[in-house]
Amino acid sequence: xSSTPSALPSAAGARRxxxxxxxxxxxxxxxxxxxxxxxxxxxxxxxxxxxxxxLFYIPWYLAMAQSWNISGGYSGQLSxxxxxxxxxxxxxxxxxxxxxxxxxxxxMAMAAVVTFLLGLLIGFIGAALRGPYFTIATLASAxxxxxxxxxxxxxxxxxxxxxxxxxxxxxxxxxxGALALGAVATAMVYLxxxxxxxxxxxxxxxxxxxxxxxxxxARGYKALAFGLSASIMGPVGGLYAFASHYIDPTSAxxxxxxxxxxxxxxxxxxxxxxxxxxAAVLFAWVxxxxxxxxxxxxxxxxxVVIFVAVLLIPRGIFGFRGxxxxxxx
Amino acid sequence: xGFNPFLVALFGGLGVGSLYVVFALGMNLLIGVMRVINFxxxxxxxxxxxxxxxxxxxxxxxPLLSLLIVMPALFAVGVLFHFIMVQPVLKRRSFExxxxxxxxxxxxxxxxxxxxxxxxxxxxxxxxxxxxPVIFSTPWGDAVLSQVxxxxxxxxxxxxxxxxxxxxxxWTGRAMRAASQDLLAARLLxxxxxxxxxxxxxxxxxxAGIAGVVVAMEFLFYxxxxxxxxxKAFGVIMMGGLGSLVGTIAxxxxxxxxxxxxxxxxxxxxxxxxxxxxYVAILVALAIRALLGKSR
Numbered sequence: 001x002s003s004t005p006s007a008l009p010s011a012a013g014a015r016r017x018x019x020x021x022x023x024x025x026x027x028x029x030x031x032x033x034x035x036x037x038x039x040x041x042x043x044x045x046x047x048x049x050x051x052x053x054x055l056f057y058i059p060w061y062l063a064m065a066q067s068w069n070i071s072g073g074y075s076g077q078l079s080x081x082x083x084x085x086x087x088x089x090x091x092x093x094x095x096x097x098x099x100x101x102x103x104x105x106x107x108m109a110m111a112a113v114v115t116f117l118l119g120l121l122i123g124f125i126g127a128a129l130r131g132p133y134f135t136i137a138t139l140a141s142a143x144x145x146x147x148x149x150x151x152x153x154x155x156x157x158x159x160x161x162x163x164x165x166x167x168x169x170x171x172x173x174x175x176x177g178a179l180a181l182g183a184v185a186t187a188m189v190y191l192x193x194x195x196x197x198x199x200x201x202x203x204x205x206x207x208x209x210x211x212x213x214x215x216x217x218a219r220g221y222k223a224l225a226f227g228l229s230a231s232i233m234g235p236v237g238g239l240y241a242f243a244s245h246y247i248d249p250t251s252a253x254x255x256x257x258x259x260x261x262x263x264x265x266x267x268x269x270x271x272x273x274x275x276x277x278x279a280a281v282l283f284a285w286v287x288x289x290x291x292x293x294x295x296x297x298x299x300x301x302x303x304v305v306i307f308v309a310v311l312l313i314p315r316g317i318f319g320f321r322g323x324x325x326x327x328x329x
Numbered sequence: 330x331g332f333n334p335f336l337v338a339l340f341g342g343l344g345v346g347s348l349y350v351v352f353a354l355g356m357n358l359l360i361g362v363m364r365v366i367n368f369x370x371x372x373x374x375x376x377x378x379x380x381x382x383x384x385x386x387x388x389x390x391x392p393l394l395s396l397l398i399v400m401p402a403l404f405a406v407g408v409l410f411h412f413i414m415v416q417p418v419l420k421r422r423s424f425e426x427x428x429x430x431x432x433x434x435x436x437x438x439x440x441x442x443x444x445x446x447x448x449x450x451x452x453x454x455x456x457x458x459x460x461x462p463v464i465f466s467t468p469w470g471d472a473v474l475s476q477v478x479x480x481x482x483x484x485x486x487x488x489x490x491x492x493x494x495x496x497x498x499x500w501t502g503r504a505m506r507a508a509s510q511d512l513l514a515a516r517l518l519x520x521x522x523x524x525x526x527x528x529x530x531x532x533x534x535x536x537a538g539i540a541g542v543v544v545a546m547e548f549l550f551y552x553x554x555x556x557x558x559x560x561k562a563f564g565v566i567m568m569g570g571l572g573s574l575v576g577t578i579a580x581x582x583x584x585x586x587x588x589x590x591x592x593x594x595x596x597x598x599x600x601x602x603x604x605x606x607x608y609v610a611i612l613v614a615l616a617i618r619a620l621l622g623k624s625r
Binding site for chain 1: 366417418421425426427429430431433434435436437438440441442445560563564567571605607608609611612615616618620
């Protein structure tokens with residue numbers, strides 16, 4: 001590790017950093033093991049119906065939770081705006097695929113670019129706002145995104161909804177697409193947790209003034225953190241659109257998803273890699289199996305669990321004293 | 330002379346705006362005194378509305394008289410909320426983030442319990458003054474308001490004046506202002522933080538209760554109403570300034586007028602774009618704040 005702290009890493013420093021990030025260790029083995037198990041799920045439960053209605057949502061929620069973890073966990077920007085990014089991603093993918101006939105992967109990649117830029121913008125403008133004020137800004141911006149897409153009728157057909165009936169993706173493809181996205185998101189979080197960028201994010205989270213005083217360009221890093229986090233939400237929205245065959249401004253923009261991923265990250269431990277991963281798998285199962293979607297108890301459970309977790313386990317499920325060190329990352 | 334649609338929109342906006350003022354004032358008080366953004370505030374208001382509704386339905390109580398029950402009840406609920414959501418995490422380093430998550434969880438729980446017990450049905454306390462129009466004649470044309478809006482605005486004005494006097498002339502009010510300026514200094518001077526916080530939360534709830542009574546008379550309300558009002562209150566507070574009484578009054582009236590003007594400009598399609606006025610207000614105010622480099 002470089003011993004002299006500097007704002008701009010030198011070429012040698014960058015090379016050392018990359019070499020360090022490439023070194024294998026037990027943490028990566030654990031993560032790889034979890035994803036290996038998840039990859040086996042469709043083989044254990046091969047029914048297309050089960051895959052489409054239950055299994056798909058596990059990696060889907062996982063990707064969203066890790067996305068929220070980047071901004072909410074590492075850089076300390078509690079976002080209540082990820083549901084807006086999901087909606088924008090869903091509409092971008094659907095419109096590109098249906099209206100313009102794009103390849104689905106290209107459409108989702110474009111959605112990632114769009115949400116990345118949106119996130120960068122929100123992060124950059126909102127960087128001057130701290131704590132709860134940033135949160136309110138994200139909430140309002142998401143509500144505004146919904147309102148704009150609702151009223152932009154020539155593009156989105158407004159409240160009639162946007163049909164995607166002619167695009168049929170096999171459930172297995174959807175599942176592995178979501179799993180790949182979840183893996184990318186987890187890798188992103190892991191690399192952030194091990195890199196200088198991640199250290200900068202955490203320094204800003206802990207004390208922005210001190211971080212700035214040590215030469216960290218807080219505004220740039222906050223914009224970057226939110227942009228990276230947002231970029232995951234574009235393809236997440238795309239997967240949602242292609243999985244549900246039909247989107248409208250009420251179903252694609254749903255604050256509940258935002259709250260559920262906050263729950264997953266809070267229960268798993270904010271700013272951790274493994275905790276949110278495990279919590280996401282656990283709660284995705286609870287939400288999609290124990291309770292069907294849009295059950296009224298879904299919200300109630302989300303509220304109660306967030307409440308209890310914030311009060312009782314502020315460090316997350318693997319943050320207890322007795323837990324093996326191996327799992328606390 | 331006939332109606333002047335501009336004036337009708339203006340007066341209507343001021344009428345709704347006065348309700349926003351009372352509602353946002355309770356939230357802003359908590360932000361000022363203890364830096365807590367209370368997401369449950371909209372549902373505290375609805376609690377007042379439902380209480381008014383059921384007092385009317387079961388006992389036929391006049392909604393204005395039910396203020397005498399709603400106000401102390403909501404004060405008690407506010408104090409209770411303080412001991413559930415704020416007191417346990419008072420010493421945490423990430424106090425603001427933690428209370429944000431806790432009150433948001435509270436919002437989810439309340440929303441669900443409301444839907445479960447009282448369903449999604451739209452309710453209203455019908456009053457004789459609801460259908461009584463009051464016409465204002467001006468040199469530029471006439472404006473019209475329902476009598477109930479005038480009563481609501483009167484209640485709002487009374488509440489604001491009472492709060493202003495309370496903050497200025499009572500020991501507790503002065504302690505609140507001291508705590509909002511510098512908590513540590515206030516505590517060193519012997520102000521008991523816990524009691525002060527509990528009382529602030531209670532007064533915040535009481536103001537939400539007053540807004541709730543007005544809502545029960547003026548609108549068809551249902552559980553989601555609480556969330557919509559929350560977003561509006563954010564708009565008011567962001568425009569008016571955090572912890573500022575005068576700013577909240579100006580912000581609330583501005584938002585009310587902005588909304589009704591938007592609705593008027595778009596041919597009375599109130600739901601579609603008018604709600605956007607609040608979001609735009611929030612974002613514009615935040616952007617200005619960000620550009621000026623003020624973090625709070």
